[in-house]
Amino acid sequence: MYGAILRPSTELVESGDAHIGVLFTHNGGLSTMCGHATIALGRFLIDTHDVTVFPKRKELVVEGATQTVVINLHAPCGLVRITVPVKETADEIKSDPSRAVSFLSTPGYAAATNLVLPIPPEIRWSELEGREDIALDVSYGGAFYALINMRELGFASTGLGKVDLDSLSQVMKKLKNILKAIPIFWPPVSTRRTRDYHTCTPSCWWTRTSGSSQTEFPERRLDCVTLPTIKSIGRPQVRVSQLEWPLLMQRVRDRLVSGGLTTRSSPIFQMGGFEAEIVETGLRVEGSNVPAKDAVVVRVQGRAYYTGMSSFMVEEGDVTSHGEFVTPDSHRAGFE
Numbered sequence: 001m002y003g004a005i006l007r008p009s010t011e012l013v014e015s016g017d018a019h020i021g022v023l024f025t026h027n028g029g030l031s032t033m034c035g036h037a038t039i040a041l042g043r044f045l046i047d048t049h050d051v052t053v054f055p056k057r058k059e060l061v062v063e064g065a066t067q068t069v070v071i072n073l074h075a076p077c078g079l080v081r082i083t084v085p086v087k088e089t090a091d092e093i094k095s096d097p098s099r100a101v102s103f104l105s106t107p108g109y110a111a112a113t114n115l116v117l118p119i120p121p122e123i124r125w126s127e128l129e130g131r132e133d134i135a136l137d138v139s140y141g142g143a144f145y146a147l148i149n150m151r152e153l154g155f156a157s158t159g160l161g162k163v164d165l166d167s168l169s170q171v172m173k174k175l176k177n178i179l180k181a182i183p184i185f186w187p188p189v190s191t192r193r194t195r196d197y198h199t200c201t202p203s204c205w206w207t208r209t210s211g212s213s214q215t216e217f218p219e220r221r222l223d224c225v226t227l228p229t230i231k232s233i234g235r236p237q238v239r240v241s242q243l244e245w246p247l248l249m250q251r252v253r254d255r256l257v258s259g260g261l262t263t264r265s266s267p268i269f270q271m272g273g274f275e276a277e278i279v280e281t282g283l284r285v286e287g288s289n290v291p292a293k294d295a296v297v298v299r300v301q302g303r304a305y306y307t308g309m310s311s312f313m314v315e316e317g318d319v320t321s322h323g324e325f326v327t328p329d330s331h332r333a334g335f336e
Contacts (some may be wrong), residue, residue: 002025002026002036002037003026003037004022004024004025004034004037004040005023005024005025006020006021006022007055007098008055008056009055009075010019010074011074012079013056015251017079018055018072018074019054019060019071019072019073020045021073021074022041022073026175032075032076032077032142033075033080033106033141033143035103035142035274036304037302037308038103039082039103039301039302039303040103040304041073042084043084043095045057045060045071045084046060046071046084046086046093046095047094047095049092058214060093062086064250066235067096068085068086069083070082070083070084071084077105077142077143078101078105078142079106080104082101083101083102084101097305100301100302100303101301101303101304102300102301103300104279105142105300105311106142108139108140108142108283108296109295110137110140110293111138111139111293112137113137115136115138116133117136117175118132119131119132119178123174123177123178125154125170125174131154134152134153134175135152136148146179150168150226153171155167176212187240274300274301274302275302276298276299277298278297278298278299279294280296280297282294283297
């Protein structure tokens with residue numbers, strides 16, 4: 001679903017605030033944040049000992065009491081702090097897959113709640129049944145997310161198994177085009193930002209039916225097996241603004257497994273469920289381009305597992321190495 005391009009040197013790495021940088025990718029291009037990839041990177045950055053891939057690997061410090069290591073990751077959204085459980089042996093330190101990886105992302109906030117969005121006549125769909133607008137929430141948790149109940153879109157709230165996903169995806173595509181110019185999707189810009197992302201559109205849509213949910217990423221890629229961290233880091237911002245989620249309350253978010261909810265006692269949760277915990281409130285996110293927002297910091301935790309690896313090489317005479325995919329010294333970037 002997502003990829004990660006490691007950047008050994010960034011502004012925050014050079015200043016000593018981060019250990020390494022990353023660019024998140026998906027089928028639609030670059031993304032400012034990905035919780036799944038962050039959790040997976042936490043394990044990988046512990047387990048790699050290749051200093052050409054991770055030059056600051058030897059600077060990581062094990063916290064003896066908790067047997068964890070903190071990695072400061074410079075993502076496009078800002079500084080993300082990852083806590084990775086580890087196991088120490090006589091020879092090396094490895095990530096501990098039996099315990100969850102957690103991270104603290106940049107402050108998140110509710111960009112809008114119950115936003116009424118007029119639908120132009122020329123793009124209205126039949127399921128609206130004559131309605132001229134819909135209501136949705138907009139949340140920022142490292143990236144922007146549009147959160148909407150399928151009933152608002154005119155689709156029956158009877159579970160995703162009975163929903164025409166092709167039609168639903170077409171509707172989401174139409175809505176995304178409407179939202180492109182709305183200032184709600186502009187992240188606050190301050191002098192501390194190293195880059196202005198200008199107009200941002202939702203990184204994904206989170207749609208909900210009765211008892212289940214779906215997240216759609218760019219190019220109509222659906223997340224129906226693993227839990228999208230939008231439901232852990234994005235949705236709480238909306239709920240906090242509505243005083244629906246008390247501080248420090250943990251809640252397992254639902255995931256699409258056999259059309260039902262995942263509970264703490266289920267094997268699916270034990271294998272890799274995600275949790276979210278609000279650990280800091282009372283923050284203000286300010287910028288010169290949008291109004292200040294009340295914000296919170298959310299800790300998200302979950303598990304990641306290795307499934308395989310790929311190796312690349314450049315033979316003599318292969319002009320591919322002269323492009324931007326790999327370079328003549330690609331072995332230094334971790335290629336074989």
